[in-house]
Amino acid sequence: MTSAIADLSLTELTELHSNLRAEYDELASRGLKLDLTRGKPSPAQLDLSNALLTLPGAGQYRDEAGTDLRNYGGAQGLRELRAIFSDALRVPVPQLLALSNASLNIMHDVVVHALLHGLPGVGRPWCAEETVSFLCPVPGYDRHFSICEHLGIRMIPVDMTDAGPDIAQIEQLLADDPSIRGIWCVPMHSNPTGAIYSEEVARALVSLPAAPDFRIFWDNAYGVHHIWDEHTPPDIVSLCEKAGNPDRIFYYFSTSKINFPGGGIGLVASSADNIKRMKAHLAMQTIGLDKVIQLRTVKFFDGKAENIRAHMRKVAELLRPRFELVLNSLEREFKGLDILCWTAPLGGYFISVETMPGCAKAIVAMAKDAGVVLTGAGATWPHGQDPADTNIRLAPTVPTLEELEQTMQLFTLCVKLASIDKLLTQQ
Amino acid sequence: MTSAIADLSLTELTELHSNLRAEYDELASRGLKLDLTRGKPSPAQLDLSNALLTLPGAGQYRDEAGTDLRNYGGAQGLRELRAIFSDALRVPVPQLLALSNASLNIMHDVVVHALLHGLPGVGRPWCAEETVSFLCPVPGYDRHFSICEHLGIRMIPVDMTDAGPDIAQIEQLLADDPSIRGIWCVPMHSNPTGAIYSEEVARALVSLPAAPDFRIFWDNAYGVHHIWDEHTPPDIVSLCEKAGNPDRIFYYFSTSKINFPGGGIGLVASSADNIKRMKAHLAMQTIGLDKVIQLRTVKFFDGKAENIRAHMRKVAELLRPRFELVLNSLEREFKGLDILCWTAPLGGYFISVETMPGCAKAIVAMAKDAGVVLTGAGATWPHGQDPADTNIRLAPTVPTLEELEQTMQLFTLCVKLASIDKLLTQQ
Numbered sequence: 001m002t003s004a005i006a007d008l009s010l011t012e013l014t015e016l017h018s019n020l021r022a023e024y025d026e027l028a029s030r031g032l033k034l035d036l037t038r039g040k041p042s043p044a045q046l047d048l049s050n051a052l053l054t055l056p057g058a059g060q061y062r063d064e065a066g067t068d069l070r071n072y073g074g075a076q077g078l079r080e081l082r083a084i085f086s087d088a089l090r091v092p093v094p095q096l097l098a099l100s101n102a103s104l105n106i107m108h109d110v111v112v113h114a115l116l117h118g119l120p121g122v123g124r125p126w127c128a129e130e131t132v133s134f135l136c137p138v139p140g141y142d143r144h145f146s147i148c149e150h151l152g153i154r155m156i157p158v159d160m161t162d163a164g165p166d167i168a169q170i171e172q173l174l175a176d177d178p179s180i181r182g183i184w185c186v187p188m189h190s191n192p193t194g195a196i197y198s199e200e201v202a203r204a205l206v207s208l209p210a211a212p213d214f215r216i217f218w219d220n221a222y223g224v225h226h227i228w229d230e231h232t233p234p235d236i237v238s239l240c241e242k243a244g245n246p247d248r249i250f251y252y253f254s255t256s257k258i259n260f261p262g263g264g265i266g267l268v269a270s271s272a273d274n275i276k277r278m279k280a281h282l283a284m285q286t287i288g289l290d291k292v293i294q295l296r297t298v299k300f301f302d303g304k305a306e307n308i309r310a311h312m313r314k315v316a317e318l319l320r321p322r323f324e325l326v327l328n329s330l331e332r333e334f335k336g337l338d339i340l341c342w343t344a345p346l347g348g349y350f351i352s353v354e355t356m357p358g359c360a361k362a363i364v365a366m367a368k369d370a371g372v373v374l375t376g377a378g379a380t381w382p383h384g385q386d387p388a389d390t391n392i393r394l395a396p397t398v399p400t401l402e403e404l405e406q407t408m409q410l411f412t413l414c415v416k417l418a419s420i421d422k423l424l425t426q427q
Numbered sequence: 428m429t430s431a432i433a434d435l436s437l438t439e440l441t442e443l444h445s446n447l448r449a450e451y452d453e454l455a456s457r458g459l460k461l462d463l464t465r466g467k468p469s470p471a472q473l474d475l476s477n478a479l480l481t482l483p484g485a486g487q488y489r490d491e492a493g494t495d496l497r498n499y500g501g502a503q504g505l506r507e508l509r510a511i512f513s514d515a516l517r518v519p520v521p522q523l524l525a526l527s528n529a530s531l532n533i534m535h536d537v538v539v540h541a542l543l544h545g546l547p548g549v550g551r552p553w554c555a556e557e558t559v560s561f562l563c564p565v566p567g568y569d570r571h572f573s574i575c576e577h578l579g580i581r582m583i584p585v586d587m588t589d590a591g592p593d594i595a596q597i598e599q600l601l602a603d604d605p606s607i608r609g610i611w612c613v614p615m616h617s618n619p620t621g622a623i624y625s626e627e628v629a630r631a632l633v634s635l636p637a638a639p640d641f642r643i644f645w646d647n648a649y650g651v652h653h654i655w656d657e658h659t660p661p662d663i664v665s666l667c668e669k670a671g672n673p674d675r676i677f678y679y680f681s682t683s684k685i686n687f688p689g690g691g692i693g694l695v696a697s698s699a700d701n702i703k704r705m706k707a708h709l710a711m712q713t714i715g716l717d718k719v720i721q722l723r724t725v726k727f728f729d730g731k732a733e734n735i736r737a738h739m740r741k742v743a744e745l746l747r748p749r750f751e752l753v754l755n756s757l758e759r760e761f762k763g764l765d766i767l768c769w770t771a772p773l774g775g776y777f778i779s780v781e782t783m784p785g786c787a788k789a790i791v792a793m794a795k796d797a798g799v800v801l802t803g804a805g806a807t808w809p810h811g812q813d814p815a816d817t818n819i820r821l822a823p824t825v826p827t828l829e830e831l832e833q834t835m836q837l838f839t840l841c842v843k844l845a846s847i848d849k850l851l852t853q854q
Contacts, residue, residue, distance in 0.1 A: 102713040262715035286529040288689035
């Protein structure tokens, strides 16, 4: 297959389909059981953090200031933990909170707070509005969209580019629709496309005219997850400040994909005022964080920001061959065929592909029938509905290279089969 | 002082006041710095759990079923952790969730869920109601009241008895006021009175006619915190079921006052339907708990419910002399004086005293001037306002016996001085 599939005759297409189908059937008969659904660390990646299982260590329960971390108190997180992440995130320590378990929880809580209490500059809570809408760059992260769906927030898709969401679209939408109160952003190695937001996109997001309680949910989940070169995210908190919209930003970060998922520390940065409000809100919910766990993470990195980078280089060594395998396979099988586009991320956990219109669901179903579970087609769109049915998220972090080889063999076959099916029905 | 102070003549009162004032001045000059504000474990009590600092231990990251607990997943909590608490709480494992950090967080979340989504059996969310009210047995726990205040829920005080809240009052209030949607209960060694809810009170709470979305927030924070004999709490989940109101109960528990505060596991039990709803709601907020931390707690108790009881007996050994000291001091100084009543709890973290009307704030202020910080007067009432200004919560768990001796010496003086002040202004 060296020419574009669309250029083939009906007879050629039918013959090709039949050959590919035989290959598919042979693979399907092997009883594969592979799961590429979620962006999870592999066991080998988790092993890199096994020191956590015995940390903070015997007799280790005081912070630098001598406070007994075993007891109540400390709702903003350990200062020394915030200090090491302050460096990676380019956020001043006092504007950074280190909370528990999951940054998703903090995102949900901020939306809930706005729904029930409203945000500064606006008299009434979001739940008193007829409609509250969020801009959703697509393809995007399903868990962001679930929060909106669960809380009755309308979602407006916005196209993604390699440098972040399409700013011209956003400008128009903000001008036309006063119900827009938020936007979901994954600024570094975006989930799933791997896009890195440009400084220009960041500057536009912080300064475009919008409702006073419009908020950027800046989920920098892959901020230090570089697989090739290191990149520095736009300094969003200070950009917001300079644009005269200091409260517009909620900047999230998490160690879930650095150490153990679920055992991560969720972090949030924002303006001094927003952080003050958050602290008051958090004080209603807890009398103190699990600070021993925070100390565990400080000890793991020996209190040094550069050790996070060193650790992430080890993670990159595990991820790089996996990403290379997937990208090489796509290049080998689809270059010049005009039936599949894909992104080539420089970090993060995903590769995003665009099929011919109306093929994504069929491909995922076909792969599943042969024992390879992919992220559901549509998951990267609000309400799980990809209108063109083209996007599939590949999550190559967990399988071994051997498993990934089998997966890609099957996946590329499924893409070709579904594409030919589509072309045949169109003829 | 062996006769009731109220029986003394003006001259006798004035003379007594002068003598006591001299004693107070002498104590105040010692530069005491003592803090009895909150129910915290002492360092010695925390030491009992220091094994947690190196648990779960090298290579320990799988549950009984072999699942790798370092990765995502497991939103209901480790089965073996729920199993050991299922026994202590008399709740079946499938109806018990073991979540993170703090049970207060779960309580807040349940109220938020009802505000934004409503509860089964009722079409609309609480935030669409003109008024939502909660019954608040007083004196009670300030953090419960803060949640209501923060979320705009009206609070209706209900008198406490030694066997729980006054059921006749509750029956009348529920019949008269359809806005009542909840009640806060601390059923075992109640904060601050130490009351143990009787089976009769529990039966009334689960069966009284009420709104279909009326909920009992059953915060069994001191469920295994017996200082003398062990007690078994009413089997509230099954009582609710038998009364035909299975969804009426949210039963909370936490290990914060068993092991490390903040490092605790928050637990919640309820009907199968409520738990199913909670799981769906939690799935919006997190992709998985810190299960390594949960394993840490399982290992600490060696997976055995009886080890929780054994651990709590060690805690009781630390608390018993502290409680005895306070109770003996009150007995010695106030028996027959008619100016102070107090509770004699059989467990928990507090002793509650009732002063003469209008004296509590003065006593707390006087103690503070001499270097002893008590829980703020009024803190045990909604909005921090004790209408009769009589209740003070004593929290004797942290100070050493020597510090407690000094504290009680000062406290009893302050009570006497404030009481005589009050009597003198009334004459």
